[in-house]
Ligand SMILES: Nc1nc2c(c(=O)[nH]1)N[C@H]1C(S)=C(S)[C@@H](COP(=O)(O)OP(=O)(O)OC[C@H]3O[C@@H](n4cnc5c(=O)[nH]c(N)nc54)[C@H](O)[C@@H]3O)O[C@H]1N2
Ligand SMILES: Nc1nc2c(c(=O)[nH]1)N[C@H]1C(S)=C(S)[C@@H](COP(=O)(O)OP(=O)(O)OC[C@H]3O[C@@H](n4cnc5c(=O)[nH]c(N)nc54)[C@H](O)[C@@H]3O)O[C@H]1N2
């Protein structure tokens with residue numbers, strides 16, 4: 039073990055590497071999930087909990103945002119959904135005694151894995167200015183403290199209000215209403231680090247910042263291209279949908295620098311075939327593209343489709359604008375550049391183009407592999423060009439499918455969590471509540487960190503998430519957070535952000551998705567929107583972790599009431615009955631007509647989607663827009679590599695469930711760097727050697743270097759020149775200023791690094 043590593047990370051001393059798997063899910067997956075659930079919840083409670091997840095009128099799985107099929111299997115639950123539930127339904131508790139024992143300084147040395155393992159938060163805790171430990175505080179006192187600090191600010195823009203995407207529609211609407219009535223649009227959210235690039239690109243080109251397909255479209259399409267996504271780990275239920283695609287005769291093309299087990303094959307634990315016969319092959323074609331090569335990939339395909347005149351001319355004429363400029367631009371893109379950027383040959387792309395031409399309907403799915411680069415917005419616009427060329431928009435089995443992350447991240451944006459709100463929303467809020475919502479745009483995540491760093495933030499409040507760990511440039515961000523007057527976290531579990539605080543800090547423990555919500559003495563439910571725009575109800579079924587917990591709606595409305603009073607907005611009514619909030623949403627946001635009634639059906643309802651429903655495009659030209667996107671190839675100096683930061687199979691973002699990444703063959707450790715054996719040999723390292731990762735970034739005062747210590751090299755099937763390691767350990771390497779053009783998303787999937795033999799320096803360990 040490397041000197042200075044915190045004892046909780048001793049797991050890395052036992053790190054073992056095996057061969058990666060070549061299929062996803064399957065029986066071992068379920069067995070592992072049950073083991074994990076059993077350890078957290080005890081076996082009886084885990085069986086009950088996992089059954090509760092399967093009920094149509096049960097709670098929405100707090101795992102990912104992939105939609106539920108209409109006909110669920112009795113026993114359908116995915117391994118990682120089970121882990122997410124077990125993490126929340128754990129019987130372990132963090133009590134006031136725990137905080138008396140562990141100082142904040144002590145907590146700051148602990149890993150997120152260790153912090154999460156301590157269990158559920160149980161009562162509000164306050165860290166006083168100059169204090170060393172969190173102490174218990176009553177709810178009323180805590181609300182008064184927040185209200186007092188907010189009212190004492192010179193300017194509402196000195197407060198920042200973060201949201202993570204598990205928050206319900208009801209809590210999110212109340213929250214953004216409070217923040218705007220208070221006077222700011224400083225509403226950064228996890229989306230800024232996630233699908234913001236998709237929202238920007240799709241908004242400009244299609245007039246809606248969301249995907250345009252249904253689950254049925256996935257089942258019936260003739261071809262799905264899955265680019266920059268690892269569904270086997272991050273959206274396991276998508277594999278059952280892809281199994282149906284294949285059963286219906288559809289084909290799958292994977293575009294990914296890593297060979298991912300869950301894209302190659304699927305062993306469905308719920309079918310005899312899956313258990314006994316080795317499962318279904320998924321990807322018919324696996325394009326092992328270079329990191330950041332996707333803009334070139336789609337431009338190459340588009341050139342080939344244009345050359346072959348394999349176009350839907352009628353669709354282009356009737357429904358699109360900008361085709362001629364787009365076509366003229368593609369003539370200037372050179373094949374040599376496409377081959378260099380993708381690491382693929384023209385012949386490889388021709389094979390893909392043939393399959394596209396042979397397919398009457400095509401869907402492109404993508405996730406973080408496409409959204410977290412400097413040129414992510416142009417890349418996704420080029421995907422739109424690709425779909426438009428053959429009219430793959432607004433008809434069965436065709437369209438764009440950004441696969442969202444957090445279970446309600448899409449719903450949060452729909453109901454107003456947006457630092458750049460549309461005028462229509464603000465006008466609607468003004469009319470209904472008699473407020474004057476601010477028009478000036480607020481801070482996104484990166485701007486929020488800059489504001490804190492520069493001493494412009496007095497109060498930081500987060501509803502969910504783990505801001506300090508999820509964000510880039512960990513050291514800069516930690517210092518920024520310490521520069522704030524009061525930091526407040528509404529959380530279910532302890533995490534790294536509770537240990538890196540402002541001068542005063544509050545932890546407010548809240549109910550999770552799985553728990554009964556009897557706020558105001560009545561049975562409450564909440565609503566959420568999945569990745570495909572379906573809105574449905576979620577009802578918790580488990581007894582709350584303690585009777586001290588309050589719901590997010592309760593906490594948000596109580597803070598609002600103390601801060602603003604109730605003259606204009608009746609916060610108490612919203613808190614007493616969430617249907618009141620749904621009434622407000624219906625009045626202010628299009629598509630929620632008869633909300634209360636429609637959401638109380640087993641499948642919920644679909645929000646309107648112009649491109650999908652009627653080929654209507656609410657863009658500047660009133661049509662779907664072809665765009666011109668410049669191909670710029672990242673300059674990786676000799677001796678350097680391009681690093682992407684990914685999730686292991688045992689984590690949900692910053693929540694680390696365990697230390698294994700079974701599909702990639704990693705056991706009992708996380709500090710690994712997946713590298714192509716030829717790159718490793720060329721750089722003069724041995725397989726298994728320990729290295730430091732040093733990122734380089736052209737800052738204002740010359741090249742900045744950032745170092746992450748002690749990673750073990752693992753030979754792996756990754757594209758040449760492209761390496762991978764897990765986040766959040768590598769967030770220290772991502773420069774704050776390295777963001778995607780237009781969307782501002784940190785470039786967590788393309789960081790230029792070099793390797794050095796590991797130094798013994800403990801700085802940088804977590
Ligand atoms: N179990 C579990 N489920 C989750 C999460 C979790 O942490 N754990 N997180 C949730 C959240 S918030 C999100 S946003 C999603 C994330 O879901 P994913 O986007 O699948 O997550 P990542 O692990 O970031 O994987 C990125 C994938 O893109 C590939 N990739 C990276 N760069 C490129 C590139 O330049 N081009 C191409 N073509 N491919 C590239 C990587 O090799 C990898 O397969 O999952 C959600 N679901
Ligand atoms: N380098 C790198 N950085 C990344 C990414 C990457 O791929 N690479 N991915 C980015 C992406 S896609 C995302 S979405 C962000 C994620 O950023 P966040 O959403 O901020 O982070 P999470 O780790 O999902 O948040 C976990 C915490 O949420 C709290 N929590 C869980 N459930 C609830 C609940 O029901 N209510 C409340 N109030 N709190 C709850 C728990 O306290 C838990 O510790 O990270 C981003 N950061």
Ligand SMILES: [Mo]
Pocket residue numbers: 228231232233442443444
């Ligand atoms: Mo995400």
